[in-house]
Amino acid sequence: MDWQALAGLTLGADLVAVSSSVASGNEDGLRSDPQPGQPAKTADWHVPGYATVNLRAAFSVNKHFEVYARVANLFDRRYETYGQLANNVFPGGSLVQPHVAPGDSATALFVAPGAPRSVWLGVVYRM
Numbered sequence: 001m002d003w004q005a006l007a008g009l010t011l012g013a014d015l016v017a018v019s020s021s022v023a024s025g026n027e028d029g030l031r032s033d034p035q036p037g038q039p040a041k042t043a044d045w046h047v048p049g050y051a052t053v054n055l056r057a058a059f060s061v062n063k064h065f066e067v068y069a070r071v072a073n074l075f076d077r078r079y080e081t082y083g084q085l086a087n088n089v090f091p092g093g094s095l096v097q098p099h100v101a102p103g104d105s106a107t108a109l110f111v112a113p114g115a116p117r118s119v120w121l122g123v124v125y126r127m
Helices: none
Strands: 002-006 007-016 052-058 065-072 080-088 106-113 118-125
Touching: none
Parallel strands: none
Antiparallel strands: 002 007, 007 052, 052 065, 065 118, 080 106
C-alpha cells in the first residue's frame, strides 16, 4: 500500500505473510521407513509460517533528486525460511566419535534464519 501524503512525499507499507512448510526430508511425515509388522513412527518437523511488516518513504526534492528510507522486518520478527532434516553429528555440542555410519547420530531439523530488521537510507539522482 502506498499513500501520497504530500506533494512529493510518498509513504508505503506492506505485509508479507508466508504459510508453514514441510521440512525437506520429512515430506511423508514419518521419522523413518516403517519396519514390517511395526506401526510407522510419525514426526511433525516443519518450518512455521511467519509475517513481516515493511515500511518505506520517498521524498522528491526536485525533478532530479529523491531521498528515500526503507525499513524491512519492522518488528524484528525471528523466523525461518527453510528447514532440512539431517544427521546431527554434534549432539549437545560434542562430536559423535567414532562416526562409523550415518545411523550413529540423531536426526535434527536445521533451519535457515530469515533476515533481521534492516534500514536503508539513500538518494536517487535521475538525469
